[in-house]
Each structure stands twice: as C-alpha cells, then as structure tokens.
Amino acid sequence: MTTPVQTPTRHEVSQSQEDSRLDDHSEDDSDVNRNGDVDRDKQEKLEDHDDHYKEEADTSYSLFSNPPNLVAMRRQLFEVKDEFEMSAQEFEEYFPFVDNVWRKYRIDQKDNDPNCETFCCRLRPSNQHKSSTPKAPAEGKQTRTKRKREEKTCPMLMKVTYVASPIKKVKVTRVTAPDLEHSHDLEYMDHNKRNTAIMDVARREAVRGFLPGSIFWKMQQEPDKMDEAGGKHMKISDVRNVQYPWRQQNPTAILKAHVGYTQQRTGPRQPKLASTIASASAPPTPNNGAIQRQIQSYVPFPLQPPPVAQLAPTPLPQGTLNYPEHAKEFLYPYLPHIPRIASQSRPHITLTWATSLDSRVALLPGVQTAISGPETKAMTHFLRSQHDAILIGVKTAMSDDPGLNCRLAGAGGFGGPDRAMQPRPIVIDPRARLHIHSEMRLLRAVREGKAQGPWVVVGPHIKLQPQAVTTLKAHGGEFLQINEIDPYYGLDWEALFSIFHREGIKSIMVEGGGKVLSDLLKPRYAHCVDSIIMTIAPTFFGKGGVEVAPDTAFDGQQPIQTRLANVKWQPMGQSDMVLCGQLDKTRTQPRLPGVQEFSRQPASTPVAPQHAAPPSVLPPLQQHAPPTPSQGPPAAQHNANPLAPQTQGPPPLQNNASPLPASNAHILPAPQPVQPPRPLAQINGASTSAPPGKSPKFRHYGVPRAS
C-alpha cells in the first residue's frame, strides 16, 4: 500500500542580526586629578553609566526551521511500517532528521539499481571487514576516546526508490520482513547519536561566532522544537565539536553570547560530572582547557602536588613557592568541594584579597602594593591551584601587570605537567581598555607554559583592536563579548558567573581590585559569593588607598550589613592574620548583633554563639587568638624589615622563607605542629585561656564579658 504524505509549506525562519555598532572608547585612565586627589566617584560615574552598555544586538530569532509534522515524519521514516511515497525534495528535507538511525547499506555491484538506495539501521552489524587498527585522527585533532556503547543489534533495512515522474518522487519500502521491528526505539538512537539536521542548527550559530554554551542555551529556549528535531539528548560538547572546524579556520573570531544567555538553564540538561569528563576528550577549544582543569581539581581533591620524586628533574624556576600540607587544612571548608559544586548551576565563588587594617588593597589607585608576607603569598598560590579561574577587574590588570598563575611546586611550568593546577585568568574589561601585547606578564607566562590563556570580558559593541584579538588568541586566550547589563551599573555578576559556569568554569577565585570586591560584597550580589579568605596585615594605608567597602544598603529604613558565618581566624607568618568565612545568606542584620546581644546578657551568662556551623558542611569552629600587643611583633608593614624579630606569641603557621632557592624549592618544609584550637582573647589584650574542656568565654568579635 502506498500512502502519499501531506506536507504543508515549510515555515520560514526570520534570522536577523544587526551588525554591531562599533564605538571608539578611548579615554584617559587617570583616577587621580592634577592635585593628586582621588576623584573616584567622578570616575565611577563616567565609566559605569555609559549608554553603550545598553545597546544590544538582536538575537531574538528562532534557531529552528523544522519542517511540518516532523514528529510524525520521523516516526514514519524510522518505522517504515508500510510503503509510502513523498516528493524527492521532501525526502531530502526529512532524511537528515533520521540519519542517526539509517546509514547506507552496501549491496553487491550486480544488484545495484542506480534509482534505488538501501539503508540499514546503524545498529545492524556491519558486513564490511573492520580494520583492527583505529583510524589516525585528522590533522590537528586529538584522538577521541569513544565510550563503548551498550551492544545492541538490529536487522532493519529499508529501500528508497527514486521514481521519475513529473515531480521527482521517492518510494520508501521496508526490506526486512513485515513482522520484524527495530530492536530499539527512536529515542535510543537519538540518545546515542545526533542527527545531521540538529547538528546543522548548532552549526549555523557556531559559524556566526557564538559561544558554544550560548548556542546550547539558545537551542534549549525552544525545547519542543529541539525535541521534535531529535535533539533531546544533545550536549554542549556536541556544539563544541560542531564549532571546532570553524574555530580552526577563524582563530581570531570573537565569541559572543545571545541576549538572555545568562538565564537559568531550562530542561533536564544540567551538566553532569560524568558527561563533563567525557567531553574533555573533545577537540581542544578554549573551553576544554577549563574542563581539563576542572577534572584536575575534581579528581584529586584535596589536590596534592605530585610527590617530589615525580617532578621533572630540571631545576624549578626561581620564585617557585611551597605551601605546606599542615597549613592547608584550615582552608578546606572554604574551598570548592566536588560534590557540592558538581550539583550547582553556578560556580563556587571565593573572594580572596590582602588588606590593610583600614580595608585598603593598595596605597593609591594604580600603585601595586605588597601586603601579604611570604607565607600568605604562598597561601594565595595554593588557593589559585584550587580554582578553575582567577578573576580581576581591568584596573588591577592595568596597574599590576599580574601573572595570575599558580607558582606552587608541582603546578604546570613549576615542575608539574602541562598547565596542571593553572587556573584560567579572567579580566573584566567592559570597554576593552587593557592593552594586550605579547610582553604583558599574563601572556609571557602562557608562552613559558606557566599559565592558561586569559579571557577578557568586554561589553557589547566594543571596538577591538585586531592586533589585540590576534595576540590574545595566539596565546590561547579569548575576548568574550557579554550582553547582560546590570540596570544599576555595568556587567551583571550573576549573569557573568552563570556564563562562566556553562563554559566549564566551576570555581572562581576573585582577587580584586577594590571595585570588583566592593561590588560583590553588596547585598544584591553577596548571594553569589560562597567564601571569603582574606589576609589582614597590621598596617594603615590611609583614605587615598583603594578601598574595599560595599555601598551602604538599606532594608527599608534600616542599614543592613553583609556578615560572615563560620568564621576562622588564623595567624600566619610573621604578622599576617588570615580570616576565612562564608557569606551568611540567611541573615541581614540591621545592627551589630554581637554588641547588642551581649549587652542583653545577664552578667554570668556566656554569650551565645552567633553562627553555628551547619553540621553537614563544616567542622566545628576553630578560633585563634591574634598575638597580644605585649607578645606580638611590631605592627610594621610586610617586608619593610625582613630581619624583624619573630613573634613571641603563639607560633603562627609558618612557611619556609620565600622565594625558595631554585635548587631546593621543591622540598616541602618540615611540617610544624598546627596550633590547637585556642580560646579567645579579650579585647583589652590580656590573654584568657579557657581551662581545657571548658567552652571559650567570648566570641571572636572580642566583646568582653561583664564580670
């Protein structure tokens, strides 16, 4: 029986995208006026309220142009229950949607009818002899590790006969017996292999320079169309693969995002650890680097540098750092943990910086200021090894010319294998002000094999210097053009983090500077932040310094504070204090609760803990008293006097002097005993040790208990 297929006219896709309007944004970068005063407010207004952020390219078009009755047609072409006819044009239109089911079946030359093509199910055991040597990968491609599929076989065959008539037609006939069915359903094939049509949808966007994550997200905006086209099981790695040849041919293209890309993922397609790891064998795209790092940070957690014996025998570069095992433990509760971040739809965010006592990160804008001592500097590099990316604002990049790599022994370029433990540097540069040149430390470190290529995030419609694009790309870096705009100010953090997450970055260490940190500490963004690890040095920089302080926010009439929970204080090195905490997302207090609640306590009642650690997340709080003024070192700025006497107080965590000589840099310092949890110090400086077994009398904010 022959059933003619009725196919209404195909929808037309409206694909329009405005060409980006390109503006020149050259400007004076100075933050200090002629009198040397810091005119920060004026400068902020100038740069953050520009209209060009608000221009967006139109990416509201549909990606799909599915032919009509696609679900029914796919089913019919899958089952081939009865013989049917369709125009040759229709067949050519629908067949790409089922070519993940059928492949051409070679038959003997003598039976070959030029008007007839036979197809067999892809699960039919091949009648061709298969070479036992695997095919060499195409030039420039990595060998792909194919997952072994569940063994299934299927005997189905179909025949397509071209019939010459006024309109060219095809007759589709089942070759196998009428009672023989596929041994599987259509979804099974969709799960195992993507059809050409759905891959073409991705390819069309890929060659327009969109980020793979953005393309995948945009496809998911029309889940019905995606599913009817057979794309239910599509993965972001499919999009990366389809873009790979184009990326090879267009090494300087700038990847961009669709408007709205930052919305939460729809559908059940959350990246799973297993699939992320599987996709690491895909061709090397910029995202793969992040995935490779992700695997590094997933598998051996807590991450241990390779044993000394495995390190390359060549001398380690000068400046190689060590951070001893015994000093890692107190940091673990604040670091990205595999099970937790694997199930999150956003990256783990750690804010980490070094500050003066007056909350300044630099003596003046544009002046790089060493605050951390050698031990806390080594800690920073250990933290870098634990994150997929390090993020800074463009002014930090401009003033510090940082390396933003991990210089611990065992990291790539420091005795370890290729770029191991090296995070991806990310610079937030909405107006592309950073001068990209091959001598900048970020790029020199890449050339020396000591860093990953940096990503520079620019706003929409920014004119990029072709030379900058070429140079960055040549170093494995990328410009990422992001559309999402925070109505108050500039690029939207939540949106950015969501984009990074989908590009494979599962943890980010935000290092600064003042503006970036202050911004993320605002109540409206603090929920994005997981941990804070800050180094406090006993020094004052004054009001002209670069400040970290969020704007005061109000809940109605009441000012609100951004408070930390699960806090630990750890003295380290000669005079630094490390403060670790987690953003307390459950509380916004109008007043300092410690002071208020203490004043309500009866004289003999110990102050109740402010923040009990959630039992499943953290070990019990461990608090360390800072050295008392009588015992501690002089409050000198770090490195001002390297010969200053050691503290007489409780020994803080010490690392070996740094930088280590190249010859012995890879030898870890002998572990020193970690200080046991100590009771707390009184604010007046007189140390009060609680007797063993008794709970401490005061909380860490140091309010003395009334006697």
Ligand SMILES: NC(=O)C1=CN([C@@H]2O[C@H](COP(=O)(O)OP(=O)(O)OC[C@H]3O[C@@H](n4cnc5c(N)ncnc54)[C@H](O)[C@@H]3O)[C@@H](O)[C@H]2O)C=CC1
């Ligand atoms: N002590 C420490 O640990 C650190 C100190 N620093 C110091 O901080 C200083 C630089 O800090 P700042 O001047 O505050 O600049 P910054 O490094 O925070 O960069 C600010 C710039 O980044 C861009 N930006 C950041 N967030 C944005 C958003 N949401 N939307 C749009 N644009 C955004 C803007 O162009 C803005 O002008 C340097 O002197 C550096 O040495 C930097 C990092 C760490």
Ligand SMILES: Nc1nc(O)c(N)c(N[C@@H]2O[C@H](COP(=O)(O)O)[C@@H](O)[C@H]2O)n1
């Ligand atoms: N931990 C820490 N302590 C200080 O005293 C600092 N000044 C900084 N600055 C940050 O580190 C970056 C420099 O990194 P490289 O050593 O060049 O890799 C600088 O740009 C700041 O982000 N950090």
